[in-house]
Amino acid sequence: MSMFNQMPRLRRKANSDDNLIPLINIVFLLLIFFMIAGKIEQIHDAGLTLPQSSQTKSAIDQPITLQLSKDNEIHLNNELVSFAELPNALTDLLLEHPADVAVRADKQVTYQDLDKVLNTLRSAGFSTINLFTLTTEPS
């Protein structure tokens, strides 16, 4: 008789736990969604405003990234380098990663300044230069 008295109490406890399961499911689904769709932001952007384009080719992260700000500050793989130091720094990196280079230039940089950097990249031996842009929806 005492056993029958205890059973409803056990069932009520189990029901309260069951109510939490959908909530936990939703939290985990949200977590998985953000892990898959989001990307952890690692890039030090040096205050850049990248140019926009409707280009459909997605950018692939390259081991060598050069950032050029509108004040003509150069960051090579997130380290500030002067224009004079750039050729040597590029040569060292090219030995480690013989790959393409990604250039993130501010949209207000003029071609005069970009050309100096591109010439240095060409002299260092990079065959393909990827100019990074922000993707916009085609109008």
Next chain:
Amino acid sequence: MLTSSFTKFSAVEMQSALAASTISSTKPQVVRLSVNGQLLGGGTQLEGVALTDDALSTLLAIDTPTVLMPASETQVQVIVDALSRLKALGFSQVTLGKLSPGDGAVQ
């Protein structure tokens, strides 16, 4: 979640002048880009001719290496727009030309 970013990047790929010269022995065609984004013909025959999309498709060959020569004060946004426009028209081998000590660019 707070450190996640949904910013989508794309890349405008350019062959460097070094690579373009080794890939093809064909003389590249020249397109000049003004500060305000207007594409102009380069070289001897089309020098200074304003190029609309139709003119680009008919007067130039899309499979020939093309050198885009922006004016020195042209901003990167204008250059990216021009490169995207050429790519959209089918020009596959586009590279940026070197600036000469003057203003115009020389390959």
